[in-house]
Structures are given as structure tokens and as C-alpha cells.
Amino acid sequence: MKKKILFVIPSLTAGGGEKSLVNLLSQIDFSLYEVDLFLFHHEGLFVDFVPKEVRIIPLPESYKTFTLPLISSVRNFLSKGNVSLAWKRVLFSMQSRLGKNVSVREQYSWRYMADALPTLEGKYDAAIGFLEKTATYFCIDKVQAHKTIGWVHIDYNKLGMDATFDRPYFQKVNHIVTVSEECANILIDCFPDVQDKVRVIYNIVSPTVICNMAKKDLADTYLFQSEQIKILSIGRLHYQKGLEFAIEACKILVDKGYNVQWNIIGEGEEREKLTSLIVNKGLENHVKLLGLKANPYPYIQQADIYAQTSRFEGKSIAIDEAKILQKPILVTNFSTAKDQIMDGHNGLIVDMTPQAIAQGIEKLMDKTLRQQLAYNLAKEKLGTEEEIQKLYDII
Structure with a gap:
């Protein structure tokens, strides 16, 4: 029965x-x-x-x-x-x-x-x-x-x-x-x-489901120019996710002359606040709030770097998904960050400030480092079925 x-x-x-x-x-x-x-x-x-x-x-x-x-x-x-x-x-x-x-x-x-x-x-x-x-x-x-x-x-x-x-x-x-x-x-x-x-x-x-879904809907997700450093964050537009850190870090990078685009998938109560910050920083061509996406995996697949700028997390599914797709990952040092990321081995853990986030992104612009992190992720057993x-x- x-x-x-x-x-x-x-x-x-x-x-x-x-x-x-x-x-x-x-x-x-x-x-x-x-x-x-x-x-x-x-x-x-x-x-x-x-x-x-x-x-x-x-x-x-x-x-x-x-x-x-x-x-x-x-x-x-x-x-x-x-x-x-x-x-x-x-x-x-x-x-x-x-x-x-x-x-x-x-x-x-x-x-x-x-x-x-x-x-x-x-x-x-x-x-x-x-x-x-x-x-x-x-x-x-x-x-x-x-x-x-x-x-x-x-x-x-x-x-x-x-x-x-x-x-x-x-x-x-x-x-x-x-x-x-x-x-x-x-x-x-x-x-x-x-x-x-x-x-x-x-x-x-x-991993099987995620990798298969990452191959779908690609025509709708070519949002980056080939010469840009492509960064993606996923999360509710909420204080917890610290997305204002991401925007301010992007401003630091742009002011240094880097050609970056930072896309953010998610929706929430801070959309108006974050939109105003993007406009005030003059980042309309560098930060995009994409809203909700039923299938975020093609966006992860195209990104050079996945960034999680949260103030706190339990165990982030988005980080696990980025790991499965072997993306170099940057996370802020929230209390559970080390449960998912080994700093320098399968990602970077940085202080919870725009300056530290920008410095971490700069490190990940090194293609050799990105390839090493992706190689290490490829050797991990990441499915939890x-x-x-x-x-x-x-x-």
C-alpha cells in the first residue's frame, strides 16, 4: 500500500x-x-x-x-x-x-x-x-x-x-x-x-537534466557581445542577495576600462531600487535585470563567470547549477559559502564588499585561472539525486 x-x-x-x-x-x-x-x-x-x-x-x-x-x-x-x-x-x-x-x-x-x-x-x-x-x-x-x-x-x-x-x-x-x-x-x-x-x-x-536544458532555447539567450566579459547572477531581487554589491562592483570594473556585462536573473521587491542604482551609476549598457526565467541554464552556459553576491544563504541551488555547468564561480563570504566552494580550487570566496567583488572578478578575467577552476569542477561528483x-x- x-x-x-x-x-x-x-x-x-x-x-x-x-x-x-x-x-x-x-x-x-x-x-x-x-x-x-x-x-x-x-x-x-x-x-x-x-x-x-x-x-x-x-x-x-x-x-x-x-x-x-x-x-x-x-x-x-x-x-x-x-x-x-x-x-x-x-x-x-x-x-x-x-x-x-x-x-x-x-x-x-x-x-x-x-x-x-x-x-x-x-x-x-x-x-x-x-x-x-x-x-x-x-x-x-x-x-x-x-x-x-x-x-x-x-x-x-x-x-x-x-x-x-x-x-x-x-x-x-x-x-x-x-x-x-x-x-x-x-x-x-x-x-x-x-x-x-x-x-x-x-x-x-x-546534472543530466541541467545539461540537457542548457542546450535549449539558445536563440533567445544570446545576450552578450563576444568581446565582453560575461557575468551572471541569479537570485530574488531582495536584500538577502546583495545585488547592489554586484552593481557597484560592475561600476568599479567599468571605470577601470573593462568591457563587462552583468546579467541578473530574478524578480522581487528591490527591482525599482536596483534599476535606479543602475541608472545613477550609468550602467544601462553593462547591467541588465532580465526578470524570471523558467530555464536559466542557457544563460549560465554562455557566461564566463557566475557570481553570487549574497549576504546570507542556506545552500544555494544556483551555485550548484553553475558548478554542474563548470562555470568559474565567485561568492561572497556568507556563513555557508564554504559548504559549496573551496576558495581557489573550484571558485573564489571574497569579502562582502563591492571592492572585493570587483577584485575577484578581475582575477577571474585570467583565462588560465578560469580553465583551471572549470577543470576542477569537471572532476567533482555534483549530482544529488x-x-x-x-x-x-x-x-
Whole structure:
């Protein structure tokens, strides 16, 4: 008899956690597992990549109403005599504005959102909250499951969350999965009372799939001039990704006379800010914000250098993908950088400043160094498809 598993994630918009889930789902043995997926928003770049065997659970009407704009939502609830949910919708709106940061607002907003979500029907062998915060809270509060698993994709300390809110949820889950040893150590430091529950499962990446997709859609991705130094970054346009460092580093390189083009794949709340910075630095011909790309691999394939200028990461899927395509990689020295890059062997790790990033790019303009890094990457075993077995074991 098949085991029944539920995965929960807010949406499948572009992001490392979202891509990680789609990759994981593609590796599941559906002859052994029946899989449901609960999304708080039925939208996103990766929805079309969900395997056909996975059932996406319809959203309840009460939650659909809750997610309407405030006035429309309140009116709708009141017209149906549901004063309690109308009031909770008001409190949700207030909490969403009052929290000290985005993470804390999401944490405390759950107390009001939860009332709009009935408990799911049926019982699961395992319920997996595949992203921090709401996904895990939902699995504990709204799902009947023999085993519950929370998933943390990031350096917990860097999110600015209220650990006192998460602690009772972490005490209730059976396992807390994270994506690197460093992330696991950070979690254990924050929550020593649940250290026995912490497990490491690396993000699943498939070299075969990535190399095949890198050969597709090439006609649409010839964005570089042949004489330019071609640099690529991938990430949400968000403070975490430090993309203003990339733009300022590009300015340093251009001022030194280098002919570089730095393309950035991703979308997010900092688009306007980053666009203004590009214009203010006079870099319109050197930095391009390309938006979301369902298939980023041809862009990686064409780049001379892949650069990740993040302030913090869990375990970056984009870095793993660039490694698979044997691209010279530059990363900033965020806390988990050494989990993926050996400085000077398969990439460069530099200080988190525009000046250091520019100096690192200058080093990577040496074709001999780039070839050596690519050669070293070619010798590494980079596929992680077997990580799915770790999930089977804890289920």
C-alpha cells in the first residue's frame, strides 16, 4: 500500500526553496508514494514543473476570501455573517504592517490567517512543511499526520525571526530538515532542546537534466557581445542577495576600462531600487535585470563567470547549477559559502564588499585561472539525486 505524503509551501514562484521542491518531486517513486501538495497561492514560475502524479489541493473558499483586498474581504465575510473572520482579516492586515521585519510579520500573522484555513481532510503518513514559518505551522495546526517534518532552507539567524514563536512548533515536529551542515549547526545553537530532530538533506540537483536544458532555447539567450566579459547572477531581487554589491562592483570594473556585462536573473521587491542604482551609476549598457526565467541554464552556459553576491544563504541551488555547468564561480563570504566552494580550487570566496567583488572578478578575467577552476569542477561528483533516499528513511 502506498504511503501518503503531503508537501506544503506558500507558492511556486521563483526561489531556491521552490525549485528545490520541484526537483525533489521529480525524483519521488510514485509507485510507492501518493503525493499531495498544498499551496497558499496557486501561482508561480514552477507550477508547470510539478509532476502530473502530484495532486494540488484546491484552496478552501474561506481562505480565498481571506486573501482578497482588505475591504473586499471584510465585506464578503460580513455579508455571510462571519464577523469573526472579518475581524481576523483586519487584525491580519494590522499585524502585516506592524511587525519589525518581514519574517516576524509572517510568523505572527499566522495566528489570524489560520482561522481561515480548515483542517485538511484525511490523514497522511507524513506532512512536510517545505519552507520556514507558515508551511510548518500549517502542518502542525491543520494536518492530521503520523509524522510531521519542518524544512529550513536558510541560515536561521539571518532571517530575523522570533525563535520563541517557532520553538513550540519545532518541539511538535518529528524532524527538522535543513540543507547544509552549517545550517544544521546554526539551528542546533538556536534550539539545543531539539537537536536530536535535526537532519541534513541536500538540495536535489540533476546534472543530466541541467545539461540537457542548457542546450535549449539558445536563440533567445544570446545576450552578450563576444568581446565582453560575461557575468551572471541569479537570485530574488531582495536584500538577502546583495545585488547592489554586484552593481557597484560592475561600476568599479567599468571605470577601470573593462568591457563587462552583468546579467541578473530574478524578480522581487528591490527591482525599482536596483534599476535606479543602475541608472545613477550609468550602467544601462553593462547591467541588465532580465526578470524570471523558467530555464536559466542557457544563460549560465554562455557566461564566463557566475557570481553570487549574497549576504546570507542556506545552500544555494544556483551555485550548484553553475558548478554542474563548470562555470568559474565567485561568492561572497556568507556563513555557508564554504559548504559549496573551496576558495581557489573550484571558485573564489571574497569579502562582502563591492571592492572585493570587483577584485575577484578581475582575477577571474585570467583565462588560465578560469580553465583551471572549470577543470576542477569537471572532476567533482555534483549530482544529488540520491538525497531522496534520506527523505524516504525519515518518512
